[in-house]
Amino acid sequence: MEDAETVAGRDPEECVTVVVDLEGAVRAVSLAVDWRRKIDPRRLHVNVQTAVNAAAVQAMSRKMDDGVLQGVAQRSTGGTSGSLDETPISVGDAQRLLDAAFADLEQFSRRLEAVAGHTVSLDSAGGHVSGAARRGQVVQLSIDTNWATAARDSEIESELLEVLRRLQDDSSASEFSSGPSSSAIDEVNALLGDPQRLLRRLGL
Incomplete structure (x- = not known):
């Protein structure tokens, strides 16, 4: 369900999976086939919210990792190119x-x-x-x-x-x-x- 542009968050019981893009926007929600045997339906909202929060953390972590790698790449190539304004x-x-x-x-x-x-x-x-x-x-x-x-x-x-x-x-x-x-x-x-x-x- 995940790819290079998305990450997934799950609740501890793995009843709910929420997929978000790297900006944290929700793209999909899926329930495990046997979720009713794992949790009481009265608690489903808690598991969904937990999965949403977990997905948001995953997205933030991925963005931070990507930012670090991008910074390393820029430093290794001497930063951005282009003429600098020297107008007094x-x-x-x-x-x-x-x-x-x-x-x-x-x-x-x-x-x-x-x-x-x-x-x-x-x-x-x-x-x-x-x-x-x-x-x-x-x-x-x-x-x-x-x-x-x-x-x-x-x-x-x-x-x-x-x-x-x-x-x-x-x-x-x-x-x-x-x-x-x-x-x-x-x-x-x-x-x-x-x-x-x-x-x-x-x-x-």
């Missing part, structure tokens, strides 16, 4: 650039807080699964026990997948995942990342 700048220009960057950063923080502080709650279209999420993370999940006891596994999987995806989409700050970015912020980061070039451009 005045102290006044530098101050205006910093002011613009701080203003952009403040705006980013306000927008992020508006999304990150909000808890989303919703029900599946079938009405048997409900949940809540904050910052893209599932914080509460409930499943109709009578339905889970008698429904086909494929029906349960479908409603779980629907709810988990919608919770992530509606509560995620994915548009902010790459961090604050603007022309001013990017230029400041580039300058601070190369202090010697910054001093040359300032004429020092």
Whole structure:
């Protein structure tokens, strides 16, 4: 079920498998054929939430490993290529650039807080699964026990997948995942990342 672009998380009893991509977005939910013999259907929501969290940890670990390998590769090849801007700048220009960057950063923080502080709650279209999420993370999940006891596994999987995806989409700050970015912020980061070039451009 996993491939180079996905990872899977499971509960300790291995009743539930949740597959996510490397950004942590849920792609599939599957139940073990004998899950009802392993756990009480009243506990299914706990196992699902455990599997979701395990998958998120796996995705984060994979991204960190990939980032380390990418950094090693860049260092071994001398970093990124391209000509560097050596255009002289005045102290006044530098101050205006910093002011613009701080203003952009403040705006980013306000927008992020508006999304990150909000808890989303919703029900599946079938009405048997409900949940809540904050910052893209599932914080509460409930499943109709009578339905889970008698429904086909494929029906349960479908409603779980629907709810988990919608919770992530509606509560995620994915548009902010790459961090604050603007022309001013990017230029400041580039300058601070190369202090010697910054001093040359300032004429020092």
